[in-house]
Structure formats: structure tokens, C-alpha cells
Amino acid sequence: MNDLIALYCSVDDFWKKFKEEWAKHLIDSNKPKHGPDPVLSIPEMMTIIILFHQSGYRTFKHFYFHICSNFKSAFPKIISYNRFVYLMKNLFVPLFAYLLQRRGVVTGIAFIDSTSIAVCHNKRIQRNNVFRGLAKRGKTTAGWFYGFKLHLIINDKGEILAFQLTPGNIADVSMMETLSKGIMGKLFGDKAYISAELAQSLFQRGLELFTSIRSNMKQKLMTLEDKILLRKRSLVETVNDQLKNISQIEHSRHRSIWNFLINVISGIVAYSHQPKKPSLRWTAKEKNLLITA
Numbered sequence: 001m002n003d004l005i006a007l008y009c010s011v012d013d014f015w016k017k018f019k020e021e022w023a024k025h026l027i028d029s030n031k032p033k034h035g036p037d038p039v040l041s042i043p044e045m046m047t048i049i050i051l052f053h054q055s056g057y058r059t060f061k062h063f064y065f066h067i068c069s070n071f072k073s074a075f076p077k078i079i080s081y082n083r084f085v086y087l088m089k090n091l092f093v094p095l096f097a098y099l100l101q102r103r104g105v106v107t108g109i110a111f112i113d114s115t116s117i118a119v120c121h122n123k124r125i126q127r128n129n130v131f132r133g134l135a136k137r138g139k140t141t142a143g144w145f146y147g148f149k150l151h152l153i154i155n156d157k158g159e160i161l162a163f164q165l166t167p168g169n170i171a172d173v174s175m176m177e178t179l180s181k182g183i184m185g186k187l188f189g190d191k192a193y194i195s196a197e198l199a200q201s202l203f204q205r206g207l208e209l210f211t212s213i214r215s216n217m218k219q220k221l222m223t224l225e226d227k228i229l230l231r232k233r234s235l236v237e238t239v240n241d242q243l244k245n246i247s248q249i250e251h252s253r254h255r256s257i258w259n260f261l262i263n264v265i266s267g268i269v270a271y272s273h274q275p276k277k278p279s280l281r282w283t284a285k286e287k288n289l290l291i292t293a
Helices: 002-025 042-055 060-070 081-101 122-127 172-179 196-204 224-231 234-245 257-272 284-292
Strands: 109-118 136-140 143-155 160-167 185-189 207-211
Touching: 002 042, 002 081, 042 060, 042 081, 042 257, 060 081, 081 257, 109 172, 109 234, 122 143, 143 172, 143 234, 160 172, 160 257, 172 196, 185 224, 196 207, 207 224, 224 284, 234 257
Parallel strands: 109 185, 185 207
Antiparallel strands: 109 143, 136 143, 143 160
């Protein structure tokens, strides 16, 4: 219950400030509203959906019934499941803004990677109508998939600095220029980010790119510390794994594009609230190597 209260207070404090600014930029459509206003507030709905990604439940429906049965005192104006799912699309802008507020700080060391978000099995691609024209076929080291890619940059504390969702056929290297804006220091990635022109462009604005090399490429001079940091690039892969298997940003039960986007964003928000994130750790052997180097 203490975690629930802390999460709600964080969301509610954000909403009180954001609501005023958001209202200034809304355009009145002059159309009459259909249906009654929701009795469940935006902060309460945001709290519930973030809690789902922290709960370990595999389906939101079962989790929502759990909330209705066991947290009636915390949410006295709880609405039906169907009504909540219908209203979820209204959470996109507040959740996105809340996630931007919770981005990590630039520490000078960053890691970049992408992960696939499949929306259906490959055999069901032709029958998938929800993401027709949006999702694309892509390929990773694990094989072909149909869906999207989530591109991430994290710092050495496991905090997310930048993210971008693209169709599955977008090359990783093509997103780096946009994704790395505002990030300074050193950036470590895999072979998918090899580009001499891009590395030069990033270097001119204060970001040094380090990648592993292909077998037909010449070795590059690199300090021992940078070599060790490049080996620790798996840190961002650990974050991707937690987003997919703990925060559950990937599943094949989506019935609308809006709920898919909200599922991804709220999953990343839930990760940002995680008290212990994967972080960069130096072993005693690595410390001794750096001292003697």
C-alpha cells in the first residue's frame, strides 16, 4: 500500500502542474461532448496502469479485477473494466509527458541499442488488421518479426535518457542522430551503429561514438577504460530484457493502436520507478587493470 500511495502522489503532483499548461494549448472543437465525464480521475487511471506493469500480472484484465476486489478503498470511484479500456486513449499525452519528466540525467557514459516489439506471430501477419500499414517486418539476431522497434539510450545507472518507437524495418543507425540529441560524453553501441560519417557528426557536437568492429575492419586505438566500457554494452540489453519480460511492453493481444502505445509508454514509466535498476559495475580485476594501466 505504501508503494501505491507513493506512486499516486508522484503522478498527482505531476498532473497538477501539467494540467494547467496542457489546457493552455488545447484547441476547442466546439462539438458537444458525448457521454458523462469519467468519475475516475486521470492520476488514478495513470496509477492503475503503471501498477499493472509493476505487478507481475500477465493480462491487464485480471489485474483490473484484482484492483476492483482488493483496492476498493484506494479507488472508491472505480469504473467497469470495459469503460476503463475505452478511456485509456485519454492517457496518452499525460503518460508521455510524465515519462519525459522521469528521464535520467546525462552522466557522460551512455549505451544505445534497439529491441524488437512483435505484435503477432509471423504466421498471423496477413490476418493482423490492428497494425496494418503501421507495423513492418524486421530482422534481428533472433530472426524475423512483425511489429516495431524500440530504440533506447541509457546512462551508466540504467536510467533511460532517450527513446524512440519506429516500424520494425528501420535501421538502427538511422535513428542515432535524432535519438542522441542533448547527450554528451561517450556513447557505446554494437555493430549496427557503425558509420564513419555519423561518428564524425556526433563528435563535432561533443559525443564520442564507440562500437565493436566487423571482422574485415581494422582495429582502432582505444583506451583500456573505453575497451572495458564497450564490453559492458550488455547493460542496455539487460534493460531491454526487463522492459519486455517484467514491464511487459510486448504482447500480441492489442486491439487498438492507442492501447498499444499506452502499454509501451506505461511499461517504460513503470521501469523508471524501479528502485534497483541495472547499473554499471566495475569488478576488482577491472579496477586493478585501470590503476596499473
